[in-house]
Amino acid sequence: MIEAKGVSLRYADGTLALNNIFLQVDPGELVYITGPSGSGKTSLLKLLMGMEYPSEGTLHVLNQAISKSALLEIRALRRTIGPVFQDFNLIYGRSSLENVMLGMRVLGIHPSQMKNDAKSALVTVGLEHKIFSLVENLSWGERQRVAIARTIARRPKLILADEPTGNLDKDNALKILSLLASFRNKNTSVIITTHATHLIDQKQSFRCIQLNKGSISQDKRECYIN
Amino acid sequence: MLYKLKLIVYNIDYFIKEVGTSIRLNFLPSVFSFISIGLIFFIFAMITSGWWISRYVIQVIQEEVEINVYYHEGLDEGEVRQLTERINDIQGVREARIIDEQEAYNRMVAILGKEAHVLEVFDDNPFTSFIEVNVDLEKTGPVLDELHLISGIEHIRDNKEVLRQLQNVVKILSFIGYLGIAAVSISTLIITANIIKLGIYARKDQINSLRLLGASESFIAFPFLLEGMVVAFAGGILAMILMVSIINFIYMQISGTLPFIPLLTPNSLILRLVTLIACLSIAFGFLGSLIGLSSAKKV
Numbered sequence: 001m002i003e004a005k006g007v008s009l010r011y012a013d014g015t016l017a018l019n020n021i022f023l024q025v026d027p028g029e030l031v032y033i034t035g036p037s038g039s040g041k042t043s044l045l046k047l048l049m050g051m052e053y054p055s056e057g058t059l060h061v062l063n064q065a066i067s068k069s070a071l072l073e074i075r076a077l078r079r080t081i082g083p084v085f086q087d088f089n090l091i092y093g094r095s096s097l098e099n100v101m102l103g104m105r106v107l108g109i110h111p112s113q114m115k116n117d118a119k120s121a122l123v124t125v126g127l128e129h130k131i132f133s134l135v136e137n138l139s140w141g142e143r144q145r146v147a148i149a150r151t152i153a154r155r156p157k158l159i160l161a162d163e164p165t166g167n168l169d170k171d172n173a174l175k176i177l178s179l180l181a182s183f184r185n186k187n188t189s190v191i192i193t194t195h196a197t198h199l200i201d202q203k204q205s206f207r208c209i210q211l212n213k214g215s216i217s218q219d220k221r222e223c224y225i226n
Numbered sequence: 227m228l229y230k231l232k233l234i235v236y237n238i239d240y241f242i243k244e245v246g247t248s249i250r251l252n253f254l255p256s257v258f259s260f261i262s263i264g265l266i267f268f269i270f271a272m273i274t275s276g277w278w279i280s281r282y283v284i285q286v287i288q289e290e291v292e293i294n295v296y297y298h299e300g301l302d303e304g305e306v307r308q309l310t311e312r313i314n315d316i317q318g319v320r321e322a323r324i325i326d327e328q329e330a331y332n333r334m335v336a337i338l339g340k341e342a343h344v345l346e347v348f349d350d351n352p353f354t355s356f357i358e359v360n361v362d363l364e365k366t367g368p369v370l371d372e373l374h375l376i377s378g379i380e381h382i383r384d385n386k387e388v389l390r391q392l393q394n395v396v397k398i399l400s401f402i403g404y405l406g407i408a409a410v411s412i413s414t415l416i417i418t419a420n421i422i423k424l425g426i427y428a429r430k431d432q433i434n435s436l437r438l439l440g441a442s443e444s445f446i447a448f449p450f451l452l453e454g455m456v457v458a459f460a461g462g463i464l465a466m467i468l469m470v471s472i473i474n475f476i477y478m479q480i481s482g483t484l485p486f487i488p489l490l491t492p493n494s495l496i497l498r499l500v501t502l503i504a505c506l507s508i509a510f511g512f513l514g515s516l517i518g519l520s521s522a523k524k525v
Contacts, residue, residue, distance in 0.1 A: 049438065078440030089435045093247070105240055106441040108232035154439075 001027050001158060001189050002048065006057035009043050009214075017043035019214040021057070025191065025207075027157075030184040032200055032223070033193040035211035041193035044211065045162045048191070049083060050074035062157055079107055082151030082159040084180065086166035088143045090135045096122055096146045097131045103150035121153035122146070125179060141172030148176070152183055159183055161192040165199060173199050181206070233445055244449035245456055248425040256457060259421045263414055263461025264468070267507060270410040271469040271499050277403040278498065280396045282490045287385065291366060295322075295357040295373060296381040309378050310357050316372045318365025326355045411510055414461075418454045418514025423521060425450060451515045458511025462503045469503075470496055 002025035009018040018040045025031055033041050046052040047059060050066050059066040064077045083089075090099050100118040109117070122131050125145040135143055144164060151159055161180050165173035177192065177199050184190045184204075194200070200208075208223035209216055234241075249256045297309060306324060313322040325333075330353035335342040345352075361369045366386060373382055426433065436446050477492045 051438070072442075075437075075440050075442055078438060081440070083438055089431070089438065091432045091435065102240075102436070103439050105237050106233070106436065106439055106445060108229050108236060111236050111239070114236070 001025050001029075001062060002191075003060045004047075004054075004057065005059075007047065007054045007059050008056040009040075009047060009052055010055040017214055018047070021216060023209070023216070023219075025189055027189055028184060028186040029189045030181055030204065030206040031189070031191045032197075032206055032208045033191065033211060034195060034197050034208060035217075036195060038213075039211040040214040041195075041211055042162055043214075045160050045191070045193055048158075048160055049081060050077060079154070080157050082154055082156030084144070084147050084151050084159065084161035084164045086163040088135075088147045088167075090143055090146060090150075092136045093134065095132045095134055096127055096138070096149070099135055099146055100150045100153050103154050107154060117153050118149070121149040124152060125149045139172075140167050141169075141176065144168060144172070144176050145179070148179060157188055159188060159190045161190070163193055163195070165194060165196055170199070230442075230444070233442075234448065237445075241449045241452055245453045248429065248449065248453050249457070251428045252421065252424045255421055255424055259417045259457050260460045260464065262417055263458055263507070264464025266410050266413045267462050267465030267503050268468045270406045271465055271503060272472070273399075273402055273406040274502065275469075275473065275495055275499060277396075277399040278495065279490055280399050284393060284396050287388070291361055291363045291385070293359040293361060293366070293369065293373070294383040295359055295379055296354065296383070297357065297378050298380050299354075301378055305378065306355075306357075309376070312376060313357060313359055313373065316369055318362050318369045320360040320362065322357055322359045324355060325358050327351050327353050330355065410506070414458055414507070414510035415514040415517060418458050418511050419518035419521065421457055422450050422454050422515045422518025425453060426518065447515075447519050450519055451512060454515025454518065455508050455511040458507045458514065459504070462507030465503055465507075466500050469499060473499075 002023060004021050004023040007018060007021040007023075008016065010016050021044070033044060035041055043052065047054060047066060048061055050061070053066060053068050062077060062080055064070065064073055066074065091102060094102070097115075097118055100121055101114055104114045104118060119128075119131060122128060125148050127142060127145050127149065130138060130142060130146075135146055138146065144167070148164075159180065164180060165176050168176060173196060177194070180190055180192055181204060200206070205222055207221050208218070209220075210218035295309075295313065297306060301309065310322050310324055313319060328351070331345070331351050334353065335345065338344065359369070359373075366384065370382065370384060370386075373379060433446055473492055473496055477489070480489075
Protein backbone atom coordinates (compact mmCIF):
# COMPACT_ATOMS: atom_id res chain seq x y z
CA MET A 1 0.00 0.00 0.00
CA ILE A 2 2.80 2.40 0.91
CA GLU A 3 6.42 1.86 0.06
CA ALA A 4 9.12 4.43 0.84
CA LYS A 5 12.74 3.72 -0.01
CA GLY A 6 15.34 6.14 1.24
CA VAL A 7 12.94 9.08 1.13
CA SER A 8 14.18 12.49 2.16
CA LEU A 9 12.33 15.78 2.01
CA ARG A 10 14.13 19.07 1.93
CA TYR A 11 12.04 22.27 1.75
CA ALA A 12 12.95 25.20 -0.49
CA ASP A 13 14.48 27.08 2.46
CA GLY A 14 16.93 24.21 3.00
CA THR A 15 15.21 22.62 6.02
CA LEU A 16 15.60 18.85 6.02
CA ALA A 17 12.17 17.65 7.18
CA LEU A 18 12.61 13.93 6.53
CA ASN A 19 15.81 11.99 6.22
CA ASN A 20 16.29 8.59 4.58
CA ILE A 21 12.89 7.08 5.44
CA PHE A 22 12.31 3.39 4.69
CA LEU A 23 8.72 2.39 5.30
CA GLN A 24 6.25 -0.22 4.17
CA VAL A 25 2.59 -0.15 5.18
CA ASP A 26 0.36 -3.08 4.22
CA PRO A 27 -3.40 -3.06 3.59
CA GLY A 28 -5.45 -3.18 6.78
CA GLU A 29 -2.80 -1.71 9.07
CA LEU A 30 -3.54 0.85 11.76
CA VAL A 31 -0.46 3.03 12.15
CA TYR A 32 0.17 5.78 14.65
CA ILE A 33 3.01 8.11 13.80
CA THR A 34 4.19 9.84 16.91
CA GLY A 35 6.95 12.22 17.79
CA PRO A 36 7.53 15.72 19.13
CA SER A 37 6.68 18.86 17.19
CA GLY A 38 9.01 19.33 14.23
CA SER A 39 9.87 15.64 14.06
CA GLY A 40 8.46 15.36 10.52
CA LYS A 41 5.02 13.79 11.13
CA THR A 42 3.09 16.30 9.05
CA SER A 43 5.79 16.34 6.35
CA LEU A 44 5.48 12.57 6.02
CA LEU A 45 1.72 12.82 5.64
CA LYS A 46 2.11 15.62 3.08
CA LEU A 47 4.36 13.32 1.08
CA LEU A 48 1.82 10.50 1.30
CA MET A 49 -0.89 12.84 0.01
CA GLY A 50 1.25 14.12 -2.84
CA MET A 51 1.31 17.64 -1.39
CA GLU A 52 5.11 17.45 -1.38
CA TYR A 53 7.53 15.36 -3.42
CA PRO A 54 10.56 13.40 -2.19
CA SER A 55 13.84 15.26 -2.65
CA GLU A 56 15.57 11.89 -2.62
CA GLY A 57 14.45 8.27 -2.74
CA THR A 58 11.26 6.76 -4.13
CA LEU A 59 7.77 6.74 -2.69
CA HIS A 60 4.79 4.74 -3.89
CA VAL A 61 1.30 5.14 -2.44
CA LEU A 62 -1.34 2.68 -3.63
CA ASN A 63 1.04 1.77 -6.47
CA GLN A 64 1.33 5.39 -7.58
CA ALA A 65 4.77 6.98 -7.62
CA ILE A 66 4.79 10.33 -5.84
CA SER A 67 6.78 12.63 -8.07
CA LYS A 68 6.48 16.03 -9.71
CA SER A 69 5.96 14.43 -13.10
CA ALA A 70 2.77 12.65 -12.02
CA LEU A 71 0.50 15.55 -11.09
CA LEU A 72 -2.62 14.21 -12.79
CA GLU A 73 -2.10 10.72 -11.40
CA ILE A 74 -1.64 12.19 -7.93
CA ARG A 75 -4.98 13.99 -8.26
CA ALA A 76 -6.55 10.63 -9.11
CA LEU A 77 -4.70 9.01 -6.20
CA ARG A 78 -6.16 11.57 -3.80
CA ARG A 79 -9.64 10.42 -4.76
CA THR A 80 -8.81 7.07 -3.16
CA ILE A 81 -7.39 8.64 0.00
CA GLY A 82 -9.39 10.01 2.90
CA PRO A 83 -7.65 12.97 4.49
CA VAL A 84 -8.47 14.29 7.96
CA PHE A 85 -6.81 17.50 9.09
CA GLN A 86 -6.24 19.17 12.42
CA ASP A 87 -8.11 22.28 11.24
CA PHE A 88 -10.87 20.19 9.60
CA ASN A 89 -10.73 21.90 6.16
CA LEU A 90 -14.50 22.25 6.11
CA ILE A 91 -16.39 24.76 4.00
CA TYR A 92 -18.17 27.28 6.16
CA GLY A 93 -21.61 28.52 5.23
CA ARG A 94 -22.53 24.94 4.25
CA SER A 95 -24.32 22.24 6.20
CA SER A 96 -22.69 19.06 7.49
CA LEU A 97 -24.40 17.15 4.70
CA GLU A 98 -23.14 19.52 2.00
CA ASN A 99 -19.60 19.26 3.35
CA VAL A 100 -19.69 15.49 3.32
CA MET A 101 -21.18 15.49 -0.17
CA LEU A 102 -18.48 17.88 -1.39
CA GLY A 103 -15.89 15.19 -0.71
CA MET A 104 -17.90 12.77 -2.84
CA ARG A 105 -18.65 15.09 -5.72
CA VAL A 106 -15.19 14.66 -7.23
CA LEU A 107 -15.78 10.90 -7.47
CA GLY A 108 -18.57 11.03 -10.04
CA ILE A 109 -21.17 9.35 -7.81
CA HIS A 110 -24.86 9.55 -8.70
CA PRO A 111 -26.54 12.37 -6.71
CA SER A 112 -29.10 10.16 -4.95
CA GLN A 113 -26.46 7.63 -3.90
CA MET A 114 -24.20 10.48 -2.86
CA LYS A 115 -26.88 11.90 -0.57
CA ASN A 116 -27.68 8.53 0.99
CA ASP A 117 -24.02 7.66 1.57
CA ALA A 118 -23.32 11.11 3.03
CA LYS A 119 -26.24 10.77 5.44
CA SER A 120 -25.18 7.30 6.58
CA ALA A 121 -21.60 8.53 7.09
CA LEU A 122 -22.94 11.28 9.34
CA VAL A 123 -25.01 8.70 11.20
CA THR A 124 -21.88 6.53 11.61
CA VAL A 125 -20.00 9.38 13.30
CA GLY A 126 -23.01 10.12 15.52
CA LEU A 127 -24.18 13.33 13.88
CA GLU A 128 -27.59 12.22 12.64
CA HIS A 129 -29.15 15.12 14.53
CA LYS A 130 -26.81 17.70 12.92
CA ILE A 131 -27.12 16.73 9.27
CA PHE A 132 -28.52 20.07 8.16
CA SER A 133 -26.64 22.24 10.67
CA LEU A 134 -24.16 24.75 9.32
CA VAL A 135 -20.66 23.61 10.24
CA GLU A 136 -19.80 26.92 11.90
CA ASN A 137 -22.58 26.23 14.42
CA LEU A 138 -21.01 22.89 15.46
CA SER A 139 -18.57 22.31 18.31
CA TRP A 140 -14.91 21.53 17.48
CA GLY A 141 -15.47 17.84 18.16
CA GLU A 142 -18.52 17.79 15.91
CA ARG A 143 -16.63 19.56 13.15
CA GLN A 144 -13.94 16.90 13.26
CA ARG A 145 -16.66 14.26 13.08
CA VAL A 146 -18.01 15.94 9.93
CA ALA A 147 -14.49 15.85 8.48
CA ILE A 148 -14.27 12.14 9.32
CA ALA A 149 -17.70 11.51 7.82
CA ARG A 150 -16.51 13.29 4.66
CA THR A 151 -13.57 10.91 4.57
CA ILE A 152 -15.38 7.63 5.21
CA ALA A 153 -18.22 8.46 2.80
CA ARG A 154 -15.60 8.33 0.05
CA ARG A 155 -14.79 4.69 1.00
CA PRO A 156 -11.06 5.36 0.82
CA LYS A 157 -8.39 2.68 0.69
CA LEU A 158 -6.18 4.80 2.89
CA ILE A 159 -7.16 7.22 5.65
CA LEU A 160 -4.52 9.80 6.51
CA ALA A 161 -5.23 11.85 9.63
CA ASP A 162 -2.85 14.64 10.54
CA GLU A 163 -3.10 15.54 14.25
CA PRO A 164 -6.88 15.05 14.14
CA THR A 165 -7.18 15.77 17.87
CA GLY A 166 -5.05 18.90 17.90
CA ASN A 167 -8.00 21.24 18.44
CA LEU A 168 -10.03 18.99 20.72
CA ASP A 169 -10.42 18.48 24.45
CA LYS A 170 -9.45 15.15 25.99
CA ASP A 171 -12.89 13.52 25.84
CA ASN A 172 -13.46 14.48 22.22
CA ALA A 173 -9.89 13.53 21.29
CA LEU A 174 -10.36 10.04 22.73
CA LYS A 175 -13.59 9.57 20.82
CA ILE A 176 -12.13 10.83 17.54
CA LEU A 177 -9.02 8.62 17.71
CA SER A 178 -11.14 5.63 18.59
CA LEU A 179 -13.57 6.45 15.77
CA LEU A 180 -10.77 6.77 13.22
CA ALA A 181 -9.17 3.52 14.36
CA SER A 182 -12.49 1.74 13.92
CA PHE A 183 -12.41 2.28 10.16
CA ARG A 184 -9.38 0.06 9.74
CA ASN A 185 -10.35 -3.12 7.92
CA LYS A 186 -8.69 -5.57 5.59
CA ASN A 187 -8.93 -3.18 2.65
CA THR A 188 -8.47 0.12 4.42
CA SER A 189 -5.36 1.26 6.21
CA VAL A 190 -5.46 4.09 8.70
CA ILE A 191 -2.46 6.28 9.43
CA ILE A 192 -2.77 8.83 12.21
CA THR A 193 -0.16 11.30 13.33
CA THR A 194 -0.39 12.48 16.91
CA HIS A 195 1.80 13.72 19.69
CA ALA A 196 -0.89 12.82 22.24
CA THR A 197 0.18 9.20 22.72
CA HIS A 198 -1.74 8.90 25.97
CA LEU A 199 -5.00 9.18 24.04
CA ILE A 200 -4.39 6.17 21.81
CA ASP A 201 -6.94 3.42 22.24
CA GLN A 202 -4.94 0.46 23.57
CA LYS A 203 -7.69 -2.11 23.08
CA GLN A 204 -6.77 -2.98 19.51
CA SER A 205 -3.41 -3.85 18.05
CA PHE A 206 -1.67 -1.16 16.10
CA ARG A 207 1.66 -0.26 14.69
CA CYS A 208 3.53 2.72 16.02
CA ILE A 209 6.24 4.62 14.28
CA GLN A 210 8.17 7.21 16.15
CA LEU A 211 9.83 10.02 14.31
CA ASN A 212 12.64 12.11 15.66
CA LYS A 213 14.31 14.94 13.76
CA GLY A 214 13.01 13.62 10.45
CA SER A 215 14.14 10.03 10.92
CA ILE A 216 12.33 6.92 12.11
CA SER A 217 13.64 6.22 15.60
CA GLN A 218 11.24 3.36 16.36
CA ASP A 219 8.91 1.15 14.30
CA LYS A 220 6.92 -1.48 16.22
CA ARG A 221 4.30 -3.73 14.62
CA GLU A 222 2.61 -4.56 17.94
CA CYS A 223 2.78 -1.44 19.93
CA TYR A 224 1.78 -0.55 23.47
CA ILE A 225 2.34 2.93 24.67
CA ASN A 226 2.78 3.55 28.36
CA MET B 227 -14.11 10.95 -20.62
CA LEU B 228 -17.13 9.17 -19.09
CA TYR B 229 -15.87 10.14 -15.65
CA LYS B 230 -15.64 13.81 -16.67
CA LEU B 231 -19.11 13.74 -18.20
CA LYS B 232 -20.52 12.11 -15.07
CA LEU B 233 -18.84 14.77 -12.94
CA ILE B 234 -20.56 17.56 -14.86
CA VAL B 235 -23.99 15.91 -15.11
CA TYR B 236 -24.12 14.67 -11.51
CA ASN B 237 -22.88 17.96 -10.08
CA ILE B 238 -24.72 20.48 -12.23
CA ASP B 239 -26.83 21.59 -9.23
CA TYR B 240 -23.62 22.10 -7.25
CA PHE B 241 -22.02 24.18 -10.02
CA ILE B 242 -25.10 26.41 -10.32
CA LYS B 243 -25.26 26.79 -6.55
CA GLU B 244 -21.57 27.71 -6.50
CA VAL B 245 -22.21 30.49 -9.02
CA GLY B 246 -24.90 31.87 -6.71
CA THR B 247 -22.59 31.57 -3.70
CA SER B 248 -19.76 33.36 -5.46
CA ILE B 249 -22.01 36.20 -6.60
CA ARG B 250 -23.40 36.45 -3.06
CA LEU B 251 -19.89 36.54 -1.55
CA ASN B 252 -18.83 39.30 -3.97
CA PHE B 253 -22.20 40.94 -4.30
CA LEU B 254 -21.20 44.57 -4.86
CA PRO B 255 -18.29 43.87 -7.24
CA SER B 256 -20.61 41.51 -9.13
CA VAL B 257 -23.32 44.18 -9.43
CA PHE B 258 -20.77 46.77 -10.58
CA SER B 259 -19.37 44.34 -13.12
CA PHE B 260 -22.84 43.55 -14.40
CA ILE B 261 -23.70 47.25 -14.79
CA SER B 262 -20.35 48.10 -16.39
CA ILE B 263 -20.61 45.27 -18.89
CA GLY B 264 -24.21 46.25 -19.61
CA LEU B 265 -23.27 49.86 -20.35
CA ILE B 266 -20.28 48.86 -22.45
CA PHE B 267 -22.44 46.54 -24.53
CA PHE B 268 -25.10 49.22 -24.81
CA ILE B 269 -22.61 51.72 -26.27
CA PHE B 270 -21.35 48.99 -28.55
CA ALA B 271 -24.92 48.24 -29.68
CA MET B 272 -25.50 51.88 -30.52
CA ILE B 273 -22.31 52.13 -32.58
CA THR B 274 -23.10 48.87 -34.33
CA SER B 275 -26.65 49.87 -35.15
CA GLY B 276 -25.38 53.13 -36.70
CA TRP B 277 -22.87 51.12 -38.69
CA TRP B 278 -25.44 48.59 -39.90
CA ILE B 279 -28.07 51.19 -40.76
CA SER B 280 -25.65 53.27 -42.83
CA ARG B 281 -24.39 50.14 -44.60
CA TYR B 282 -27.97 49.20 -45.36
CA VAL B 283 -28.75 52.67 -46.67
CA ILE B 284 -25.79 52.62 -49.03
CA GLN B 285 -26.66 49.13 -50.20
CA VAL B 286 -30.21 50.17 -51.02
CA ILE B 287 -29.02 53.27 -52.82
CA GLN B 288 -26.44 51.29 -54.77
CA GLU B 289 -29.10 48.85 -55.89
CA GLU B 290 -31.17 51.72 -57.20
CA VAL B 291 -28.53 53.74 -58.98
CA GLU B 292 -30.44 56.06 -61.21
CA ILE B 293 -29.64 59.07 -63.27
CA ASN B 294 -32.40 61.57 -63.91
CA VAL B 295 -32.15 63.33 -67.24
CA TYR B 296 -34.09 66.61 -67.58
CA TYR B 297 -34.55 67.66 -71.21
CA HIS B 298 -35.31 71.04 -72.80
CA GLU B 299 -38.91 72.06 -72.36
CA GLY B 300 -39.14 72.83 -76.09
CA LEU B 301 -38.79 69.19 -77.15
CA ASP B 302 -41.92 67.62 -78.52
CA GLU B 303 -43.16 64.13 -77.64
CA GLY B 304 -41.45 62.48 -80.64
CA GLU B 305 -38.11 64.11 -79.86
CA VAL B 306 -38.33 63.01 -76.26
CA ARG B 307 -39.04 59.45 -77.38
CA GLN B 308 -36.05 59.58 -79.75
CA LEU B 309 -33.88 60.92 -76.97
CA THR B 310 -34.99 58.07 -74.67
CA GLU B 311 -34.18 55.48 -77.33
CA ARG B 312 -30.77 57.00 -77.85
CA ILE B 313 -30.07 56.84 -74.13
CA ASN B 314 -31.24 53.22 -74.07
CA ASP B 315 -28.54 52.42 -76.65
CA ILE B 316 -25.71 53.64 -74.42
CA GLN B 317 -23.61 50.79 -73.04
CA GLY B 318 -24.19 50.38 -69.30
CA VAL B 319 -27.77 51.64 -69.40
CA ARG B 320 -30.21 48.99 -68.18
CA GLU B 321 -33.34 50.93 -68.93
CA ALA B 322 -34.33 54.48 -69.77
CA ARG B 323 -37.95 55.52 -69.53
CA ILE B 324 -39.99 58.67 -69.46
CA ILE B 325 -41.51 59.74 -66.17
CA ASP B 326 -44.23 62.24 -66.80
CA GLU B 327 -45.24 65.03 -64.42
CA GLN B 328 -48.10 63.06 -62.89
CA GLU B 329 -45.95 60.00 -62.16
CA ALA B 330 -43.26 62.22 -60.61
CA TYR B 331 -45.94 63.75 -58.39
CA ASN B 332 -47.38 60.34 -57.42
CA ARG B 333 -43.94 59.04 -56.51
CA MET B 334 -43.35 61.93 -54.15
CA VAL B 335 -46.76 61.33 -52.55
CA ALA B 336 -45.73 57.69 -51.94
CA ILE B 337 -42.38 58.70 -50.47
CA LEU B 338 -43.84 61.33 -48.17
CA GLY B 339 -46.66 59.07 -46.98
CA LYS B 340 -48.50 60.76 -44.12
CA GLU B 341 -46.60 63.99 -44.77
CA ALA B 342 -47.81 64.17 -48.39
CA HIS B 343 -50.22 66.94 -47.46
CA VAL B 344 -47.31 69.37 -47.75
CA LEU B 345 -47.74 69.10 -51.53
CA GLU B 346 -51.17 70.64 -51.21
CA VAL B 347 -49.59 74.08 -50.80
CA PHE B 348 -48.84 74.06 -54.54
CA ASP B 349 -51.63 75.13 -56.86
CA ASP B 350 -50.08 73.32 -59.82
CA ASN B 351 -47.98 70.17 -60.04
CA PRO B 352 -44.47 71.41 -59.17
CA PHE B 353 -42.75 68.44 -60.84
CA THR B 354 -41.52 68.26 -64.40
CA SER B 355 -41.23 65.19 -66.58
CA PHE B 356 -37.79 63.58 -67.01
CA ILE B 357 -36.09 60.47 -68.30
CA GLU B 358 -35.19 57.95 -65.60
CA VAL B 359 -32.03 56.05 -66.49
CA ASN B 360 -31.23 52.86 -64.61
CA VAL B 361 -27.52 52.00 -64.94
CA ASP B 362 -24.90 49.50 -63.82
CA LEU B 363 -23.16 51.00 -60.79
CA GLU B 364 -19.68 50.38 -62.24
CA LYS B 365 -20.60 52.06 -65.55
CA THR B 366 -22.09 55.23 -64.06
CA GLY B 367 -19.06 57.32 -65.11
CA PRO B 368 -18.96 56.38 -68.82
CA VAL B 369 -22.76 56.66 -69.10
CA LEU B 370 -22.62 60.18 -67.66
CA ASP B 371 -19.85 61.11 -70.11
CA GLU B 372 -22.00 59.89 -73.02
CA LEU B 373 -25.09 61.72 -71.76
CA HIS B 374 -23.20 65.00 -71.64
CA LEU B 375 -22.51 64.64 -75.38
CA ILE B 376 -26.18 64.32 -76.32
CA SER B 377 -28.02 67.47 -77.40
CA GLY B 378 -31.46 68.33 -76.01
CA ILE B 379 -30.48 67.56 -72.43
CA GLU B 380 -30.74 70.50 -70.05
CA HIS B 381 -29.67 68.97 -66.76
CA ILE B 382 -28.45 65.61 -65.47
CA ARG B 383 -28.90 64.65 -61.83
CA ASP B 384 -26.93 61.70 -60.52
CA ASN B 385 -26.43 60.57 -56.91
CA LYS B 386 -22.73 59.82 -57.31
CA GLU B 387 -21.75 62.48 -54.82
CA VAL B 388 -24.33 61.31 -52.29
CA LEU B 389 -23.05 57.75 -52.71
CA ARG B 390 -19.44 58.83 -52.29
CA GLN B 391 -20.26 60.71 -49.09
CA LEU B 392 -22.30 57.81 -47.75
CA GLN B 393 -19.44 55.44 -48.50
CA ASN B 394 -17.15 57.68 -46.49
CA VAL B 395 -19.61 57.70 -43.61
CA VAL B 396 -19.79 53.90 -43.74
CA LYS B 397 -16.00 53.68 -43.73
CA ILE B 398 -15.81 55.88 -40.64
CA LEU B 399 -18.63 53.98 -38.91
CA SER B 400 -16.99 50.65 -39.80
CA PHE B 401 -13.75 51.87 -38.26
CA ILE B 402 -15.61 53.02 -35.12
CA GLY B 403 -17.47 49.71 -35.13
CA TYR B 404 -14.26 47.70 -35.16
CA LEU B 405 -12.82 49.97 -32.48
CA GLY B 406 -16.01 49.42 -30.49
CA ILE B 407 -15.68 45.65 -30.79
CA ALA B 408 -12.05 45.87 -29.62
CA ALA B 409 -12.98 48.15 -26.71
CA VAL B 410 -15.91 45.95 -25.68
CA SER B 411 -13.79 42.81 -25.88
CA ILE B 412 -10.96 44.21 -23.80
CA SER B 413 -13.21 45.84 -21.20
CA THR B 414 -15.42 42.78 -20.79
CA LEU B 415 -12.41 40.51 -20.54
CA ILE B 416 -10.79 42.69 -17.87
CA ILE B 417 -14.00 43.09 -15.83
CA THR B 418 -14.88 39.39 -16.00
CA ALA B 419 -11.32 38.30 -15.24
CA ASN B 420 -11.29 40.55 -12.17
CA ILE B 421 -14.61 39.36 -10.80
CA ILE B 422 -13.50 35.75 -11.26
CA LYS B 423 -10.21 36.48 -9.50
CA LEU B 424 -12.12 37.99 -6.57
CA GLY B 425 -14.32 34.90 -6.43
CA ILE B 426 -11.29 32.63 -6.44
CA TYR B 427 -9.56 34.54 -3.64
CA ALA B 428 -12.77 34.59 -1.60
CA ARG B 429 -12.97 30.81 -1.84
CA LYS B 430 -9.32 29.82 -1.81
CA ASP B 431 -9.81 27.56 1.24
CA GLN B 432 -12.54 25.67 -0.54
CA ILE B 433 -10.41 25.36 -3.66
CA ASN B 434 -7.49 23.97 -1.65
CA SER B 435 -9.80 21.50 0.10
CA LEU B 436 -11.14 20.36 -3.25
CA ARG B 437 -7.59 19.88 -4.55
CA LEU B 438 -6.72 17.77 -1.50
CA LEU B 439 -9.84 15.70 -2.09
CA GLY B 440 -8.63 14.97 -5.62
CA ALA B 441 -10.77 17.39 -7.63
CA SER B 442 -9.39 18.10 -11.08
CA GLU B 443 -8.61 21.68 -12.06
CA SER B 444 -11.45 21.59 -14.59
CA PHE B 445 -13.91 20.55 -11.83
CA ILE B 446 -12.70 23.46 -9.70
CA ALA B 447 -12.75 25.86 -12.66
CA PHE B 448 -16.20 24.95 -14.01
CA PRO B 449 -18.28 27.07 -11.58
CA PHE B 450 -16.00 30.05 -12.18
CA LEU B 451 -16.40 29.72 -15.95
CA LEU B 452 -20.16 29.57 -15.47
CA GLU B 453 -20.03 32.61 -13.21
CA GLY B 454 -18.11 34.66 -15.78
CA MET B 455 -20.60 33.76 -18.46
CA VAL B 456 -23.57 34.51 -16.17
CA VAL B 457 -22.25 37.94 -15.11
CA ALA B 458 -21.33 38.91 -18.68
CA PHE B 459 -24.59 37.59 -20.10
CA ALA B 460 -26.56 39.45 -17.41
CA GLY B 461 -24.69 42.59 -18.50
CA GLY B 462 -25.62 41.71 -22.08
CA ILE B 463 -29.29 41.46 -21.10
CA LEU B 464 -29.12 44.88 -19.45
CA ALA B 465 -27.63 46.26 -22.67
CA MET B 466 -30.39 44.58 -24.69
CA ILE B 467 -33.14 46.12 -22.55
CA LEU B 468 -31.61 49.61 -22.85
CA MET B 469 -30.97 49.12 -26.55
CA VAL B 470 -34.51 47.96 -27.39
CA SER B 471 -36.00 50.94 -25.57
CA ILE B 472 -33.66 53.44 -27.23
CA ILE B 473 -34.01 51.99 -30.73
CA ASN B 474 -37.81 51.94 -30.51
CA PHE B 475 -37.77 55.52 -29.24
CA ILE B 476 -35.44 56.72 -32.02
CA TYR B 477 -37.45 54.96 -34.72
CA MET B 478 -40.64 56.52 -33.39
CA GLN B 479 -39.03 59.94 -33.55
CA ILE B 480 -37.58 59.66 -37.06
CA SER B 481 -40.23 57.60 -38.80
CA GLY B 482 -42.28 60.71 -39.58
CA THR B 483 -39.48 63.18 -40.19
CA LEU B 484 -37.17 61.16 -42.45
CA PRO B 485 -39.54 59.10 -44.59
CA PHE B 486 -37.25 59.00 -47.62
CA ILE B 487 -34.31 57.33 -45.81
CA PRO B 488 -34.44 53.54 -46.32
CA LEU B 489 -33.89 52.26 -42.75
CA LEU B 490 -33.64 48.69 -41.53
CA THR B 491 -36.88 47.69 -39.84
CA PRO B 492 -36.54 48.06 -36.04
CA ASN B 493 -37.40 44.39 -35.50
CA SER B 494 -34.71 43.09 -37.82
CA LEU B 495 -32.16 45.52 -36.35
CA ILE B 496 -33.05 44.52 -32.77
CA LEU B 497 -32.99 40.80 -33.58
CA ARG B 498 -29.54 41.06 -35.12
CA LEU B 499 -28.20 43.15 -32.24
CA VAL B 500 -29.69 40.85 -29.58
CA THR B 501 -28.12 37.81 -31.24
CA LEU B 502 -24.76 39.55 -31.52
CA ILE B 503 -24.75 40.79 -27.91
CA ALA B 504 -25.91 37.43 -26.52
CA CYS B 505 -23.14 35.56 -28.34
CA LEU B 506 -20.44 38.12 -27.58
CA SER B 507 -21.33 38.47 -23.89
CA ILE B 508 -21.22 34.70 -23.32
CA ALA B 509 -18.02 34.31 -25.34
CA PHE B 510 -16.24 37.21 -23.63
CA GLY B 511 -17.52 36.07 -20.23
CA PHE B 512 -16.04 32.64 -20.88
CA LEU B 513 -12.72 34.04 -22.11
CA GLY B 514 -12.55 36.55 -19.24
CA SER B 515 -13.11 33.73 -16.75
CA LEU B 516 -10.32 31.73 -18.36
CA ILE B 517 -7.98 34.70 -18.00
CA GLY B 518 -9.09 35.18 -14.37
CA LEU B 519 -8.56 31.50 -13.66
CA SER B 520 -5.12 31.36 -15.23
CA SER B 521 -3.95 34.49 -13.43
CA ALA B 522 -5.19 33.11 -10.08
CA LYS B 523 -3.86 29.58 -10.56
CA LYS B 524 -1.36 29.90 -7.73
CA VAL B 525 -4.10 30.26 -5.10
